[in-house]
Amino acid sequence: MSPPAPFTSAAVADTLERIRARTPLVHNITNIVVANSTANALLAIGASPAMVEAEDEVAQLVPLAAALVVNVGTLTVPQAAAIARATHAARLSGTPWILDPVAVGVLDFRSRVALDCLADAPRAIRGNASEIMALAHLRGAGGDAPPPGRGVDSLSGAAEALPAARSLARATGACVAVSGATDHITDGPRVATVANGHPMMTRVTGLGCTATAIAGACLAVGDDAMAACAHAMVLIGLAGELAARIAPGPGSLQVAILDMLYRLDRQAVMEHARIAPLEP
Helix, strand or coil, X not given: CCCCCCCCHHHHHHHHHXXXXXXXXXXXXXXXXXXXXXXXHHHHHCCEEECCXXXXXXXXXXXXXXXXXXXXXXXXXXXXXXXXHHHHXXXXXXXXXXXXXXXXXXXXXXXXXXXXXXXXXXXXXXXXXXXXXXXXXXCCCCCCCCCCCECXXXXXXXXXXXXHHHHHHHHXXXXXXXXXXXXXXXXXXXXXXXXXXXXXXXXXXXXHHHHHHHHHHHHHHCCCHHHHHHHHHHXXXXXXXXHCCCCCCHHHHHHHHHHHHHHCCHHHHHHHCCEEECCC
């Protein structure tokens, strides 16, 4: 039997089952706001998180990991040095890695770090519309400078950022995922959309970062980076969507999302995933 088309609910369910079967080690260099929640989300989905960011350790761990996640949300000078060593090690070892350019375009230090590490060939980049538009502009891949965001808050929609995302994907060779009410994922020629999620998710800090970490787990078990990112957006969006049915507010939603990530199965994905290729 041939595998399902990449942007279908069946393909998402297959990725989820591969994560559960393989328990991939996902190395995270992330921010202090989300380290605990992203580690728990990876455990809930079936992956194995490693939260290692000492400069003297990252180059040793990266080749042992199935994927690397780099998040610049609370960047420090020592962490920037660790990121440089880790992404370089990932390029040399072939370990797939994903960049989350939190607040790039708003703050100069993290913008320089994110731009520099693109030289180490990330397999994927995930951010909100403002972050992706800013990174594309900095890379020289996407038109005029976007309106500045407010830290992690985007002032633009995902569809608005699609031209910049496609240009950034072509310039870097990475899949680019733009989060929004409807997520847009592209590798340049192809575009897919994911419409899972719930508005209350915007009231819980770090769920975008969690999406990036889950994308790392999906990258670890799949050869198609764009499909992996799209599947990750379904998994986190669907977990939030189902959790919102039982959670009266953001505090309980955060816990319920972990429970839903743990409880997700093929039947739930097949029934509720809203993923589709976008025709050119």
